[in-house]
Amino acid sequence: MRKHIAQIHPLENKKTVISQNLDVPPPVSDAARSGTSDPPLNGSPGTPLETLADLLPDDVKTGTTLIPAELVALHVVDLPVRTTRQRREALPYALEEAVGRPLEHTHFALCGPGEDGRVLAAAMDEDTLAAYLASAPGTALVPEQMVLRRPDRTIDGKETWRAYRRDDRVLVRVSDGTGFAVRNDMLHALWLSAERPAIESVGAPLGTDLVWSDHADTDLPHPGDLADADLRQGAYLPARGLKRPLKWLAAAVAVAALGHLAIAAFDLRAQRAIAEDLRADARAALATHLPDASIDDAPELILRRLAARNQPQVGSTFLPILERVAQALSRTGVAVQFRQLTWSDNAMRLTIEAPDLDMLQRAEASLRAANLQVSSGTTTADSGAARAELTVRP
Known part of the structure; x- marks a missing residue:
């Protein structure tokens, strides 16, 4: 199939049935920018769309310039590299034999994914691309084949075509992602060479010698597909305005x-x-x-x-406490004798003796009544005397 399609691409054979020589950039007319070089059909019967650009949504149409299929060839190629930059650099070498023309005068671009993990790529004459860039600055340059939604293969995996006829020209999108344009009188021969693929027609009726079905109401291509196919890549990548x-x-x-x-x-x-x-x-x-x-x-x-x-001057409190203890004990009227008295750490430790335990308790109570802190220690009693160890603090 690709062998017969390649014969109608000017990049692969300078003498083509289209009679288009790409070595001289063609003038870019308003009709070419809309995707067709023919005059409108003026509402001819069986033609649901006046121009190919009518297939585009309005918001996409204003920023897109369609490149006629005669001026750009689509290929499906296997590229083992992964990154976009590496794939773009590998394209010229992968398509060198397919384009059949000097690589230095050919522009290559990625157009999105192909079948089975392969890549859909475009090849175009650089002078022709430069002419479109000059005549339509600021718009995306998209091969017109991409406007037709890629058809699905048949259930048994056979190739399918989607065709758009306008006057004597037919634009075809193949299920592998590629596409081409051909005169209507040559479509039958190509169809036979391709083993009669199923054809979905979205334009004017095709010839009676073909088997086709009417798909004029088929959904439009997703705008993202067109963005992936913008030919302004590599050295022609537009500035991002940053x-x-x-x-x-x-x-x-x-x-x-x-x-x-x-x-x-x-x-x-x-x-x-x-x-x-x-x-x-x-x-x-x-x-x-x-x-x-x-x-x-x-x-x-x-x-x-x-x-x-x-630092405060600290004096001894021994004498004041001793005086307060003596006064407190004298007020009890009890005969109390000091058996032992020591002073350390601002505390007086003394052993007192009285005739009995009751008098010792009265003496301790008198000390507490004098606002002294009293801690009782060992208390003993024997014949005619009782002793107690007390610790007194101010």
């Missing part, structure tokens, strides 16, 4: 950086003012408490001197 936004972004970043620097400078100035105020307060405090000290002295030294200056 230069000006990047400049604005860089300017905004610079302004923001200057703003942050200004804030940091003001913050530093404020912190310095606060530090000077604190130093002045420290000088005044030292002048009051340590006149001979400086704020530049080590903090540990200043703290030790302040602690020594403010």
Whole structure:
């Protein structure tokens, strides 16, 4: 099948049935931009669409320029590499024999996925592409074959065609993703050579010598399919328009950086003012408490001197407590004798003796009544005397 289709592509044979020589770029007319070089059918019977561009949604039509199938050849190729860049670089070598013309004058582009993991690719004369770029700047350049939705193969896996006829010209999309254009009187011969594939017609009626079915109401191609087939690739890839936004972004970043620097400078100035105020307060405090000290002295030294200056003078409380104990015991009227008395850790430890235990309890109660803290220790009693160990604190 591909052998017969290749015969009608100008990139593969300069003498073609289309009689189109690609070495000289053809003029790009308004009709060519819409995807057809023929005049409208003016509503001829059996023609549901006036122009091929009518197959496109309105929002896609305004930004798309269709390249006639006679000027661009579609191929399905196996590329073992994975990335888009590697595939684009490998295309010229993979299609060198298929295009049959100098590679340096041929533009290659990826047009989306093909069957069985293969890649759909386009080949076109570079001068022709440059002419379209000059006449239709800013629009996507898409092979018109891509406007026809790729038909599905038959249930038994045989090839299927989708055809769009307008006057004496028929545009065909093959189920493997490729496509071509041919005169209507030659379509029958190609159809026989391709072993009579099923044909889905979306344009004017085809010849009676063909077997075809009417699919004029078939869904339009998805806009994403056309975006994948934009021939403006490689050196012809349009600029993304990021230069000006990047400049604005860089300017905004610079302004923001200057703003942050200004804030940091003001913050530093404020912190310095606060530090000077604190130093002045420290000088005044030292002048009051340590006149001979400086704020530049080590903090540990200043703290030790302040602690020594403010340490209270602690005197012994032995005599005051002894006096309070003696007064408390004298108020009981009990004959109490001191057998032992010691002083340590601001506490008086004494052993007192009385005639009996009852008098010892009265003595202890009198000490507590004098607001003294009394802790009882060992208490003993024998013939005619009782002894108790007491600890007294202020």
